[in-house]
Amino acid sequence: MNSPVQDESTPAGDALDLRDPYPYFAARRAESGVSHGTVMDYSRTPESLRPKDSYSAFSYDAVNAALRNSQVFNTALYDSTIGVFMGPTILAMHGARHKAHRGLVSAAFKPQSLLTWEPEIVRPICDALIDEFTERGNADLVREFTFEFPTRVIARLLGLPEEDLPFFRKAAVAIISYAGNVGRALEASKDLQEYFLGHIEQRRSNPTGDIISDLVTAEIDGEKLTDxxxxxxxxxxxxxGLETTYRSSGNLLYLLLKHPDQFAAVQADRRLLTPAIEEGLRYETPLTLVQRYVTEDTELDGVAIPRGAVLDLCLGSANRDENRWERPEEFDIHRRRIPHISFTAGGHTCLGLHLARMETRVALDRLLTRLTGFELKDEGDPHIFGQPFRSPNVLPVTFDVVA
Ligand code: HEM
Structure with missing residues (x-):
């Protein structure tokens, strides 16, 4: 199996600790909501993919304001970064074009679909994975559970055969880590194009009720999506769909295992799962940063930003803003709930947020229904790390089976 974690030796920029970037974020917030410079580590990124000038937003208000002003802060820069490998996606579109395309692909994520996906796809996948380690009384919940279930879910939703899982998981990882190996990412992009073209052809002649079939037939005002x-x-x-969900569910499990009283509360009362999921997303944001291109000379939180700059929006920092949350540096599933910004805000708000929440809820619910007495072991030094993606490296646990 591919390693589910990133390389921990990646050098962090400027005083940013990959294990705990939060003191760095707090210090930057204390100075100013927005400042000159980047949070990204571009040391391994080819010159052509590096921004010429960068600014960073750290406060909740600045991050939120920029996300909601897509005229001035748009996503076009993704065309020259991740878009080189993914092709033209809604992530990099803006204005009317983004609205139209998002409308078309949203058809494949209808809220009613979740009602059937939960019992027919997500729950059986989680149960089958738990079956694999139940009798052993121990497991690495990253390798055997959190890394596995979102990949299998997305494969089933797309109607892809299970034997292709290793192929597209490897290709997805190659694309997302393009900065470390551009050649490998381009190759993976081409392989996936050919692979998906085959499936698109098949669904055209024989729609099978999965997301690819929905995309092939989706139509708004007579317009269909091109291949x-x-x-x-x-x-x-x-x-x-898989990178963020596996990371956020691993973060939540880690945080609960490190806070046994809160773990016990959730195990005793499953209504606490939803607040626990939201607090996990706030406290350990799986994707701590998104970026925007600045389309005109502007000002954000009193700081002048020139046209052409790239703005890093630090979701991880915004989610710990002391001006919005009391005791932001505490993980507390019982806190008064106000929205975090882990799925961003504005026009590009995560399209899969309902699916992600449902998957995480079902995964945790199945674990807690079938197993109990979880204890986190020290093997492999379990800890959350990474930037901009964060999650635990391992989660070695022992447990008992619920009688
Ligand atoms: C906990 C899990 C997840 C997190 C934290 C997350 C986070 C995000 C974030 C931060 C963005 C906005 C990027 C930006 O504004 O630059 C985004 C967009 C998006 N997400 Fe998610 N995501 C998650 C799960 C999913 C899942 C399960 C899917 C689908 C299977 C999905 C599909 C998308 C799509 C298609 C977009 C682009 C939306 C647009 O540009 O209009 N995400 N996600």
């Missing part, structure tokens, strides 16, 4: 738009969207869905 390029479909396979590019599918190339986006792989990393978008």
């Amino acid at each position: 390029e738009a479909i396979y590019s969207f599918l190339r986006l869905l792989l990393p978008a």
Whole structure:
């Protein structure tokens, strides 16, 4: 199996600790909501893919304001970064074009679909994975559970055969880590294009009720998606759908295991799962940063930003803003709930947020229904790390089976 984690030796920029970037974020917030410079580590990124000038937003208000002003802060820069490998996707579009394409692909994520996906796809996948380690009384929940279930779910939703899982998981990882190996990412992009084109052809002649079939038939005002738009969207869905969900569910499990009283509360009262999921997303944001291109000379939180700059929006920092949350540096599932910004805000708000929440809820619910007495072991030094993607490296646990 591919390693589910990133390389921990990646050098962090400027005093940013990959294990705990939060003191760095707090210090930057204390100075100013917005400042000159980047949070990204571009040391391994080819010159051509590096921004010429960068600014960073750290406060909740600045991040939120920029996300909601797509006229001035748009996503076009993704065309020259991740878009090189994914192709033209809704992530990099803006204005009317984004609205139209998002409308078309949203058809494949209808809220009613979740009602059937939960019992027919997500729950059986989680149960089958738990079956594999139940008798052993121990497991690495990253390798055997959190890394596995979102990949299998997305494969089933797309109607892809299980034996292709290793192929597209490897390709998705190659695309998302393009900065470390551009050649490998381009190759993976081409392989996925050919692979998906085959499936698109098949669904055209024989629709099978999965997301690819929905994309092939989706139509608004007589307009259909082109093949390029479909396979590019599918190339986006792989990393978008599995990378973030596996990381956020691992973060939540880690946080609960480290806070046994809160773990026990959730195990005793499953209504606490939803607040626990939201607090996990706030406290350990799986994707701590998104970026925007600045389309005109402007000002954000009193700081002048020139046209052409790239703005890093630090979701991880915004989610710990002391001006919005009391005790932001505490993980507390019982806190008064106000919305976090882990799925961003504005026009590009995560399209899969309902699916992600449902998957995480079902995964945790199945674990807690079938197993109990979880204890986190020290093997492999379990800890959350990474930037911009964060999650635990391992989660070695022992447990008992619920009688
Ligand atoms: C906890 C899990 C997830 C997190 C934290 C997350 C986070 C995000 C974020 C931060 C963005 C906005 C990027 C930006 O504004 O630059 C985004 C967009 C998106 N996400 Fe998610 N995501 C998650 C799960 C999913 C899933 C399960 C899917 C689908 C299977 C998905 C599909 C998408 C798509 C298609 C977009 C692009 C929307 C647009 O540009 O209009 N995400 N996600």
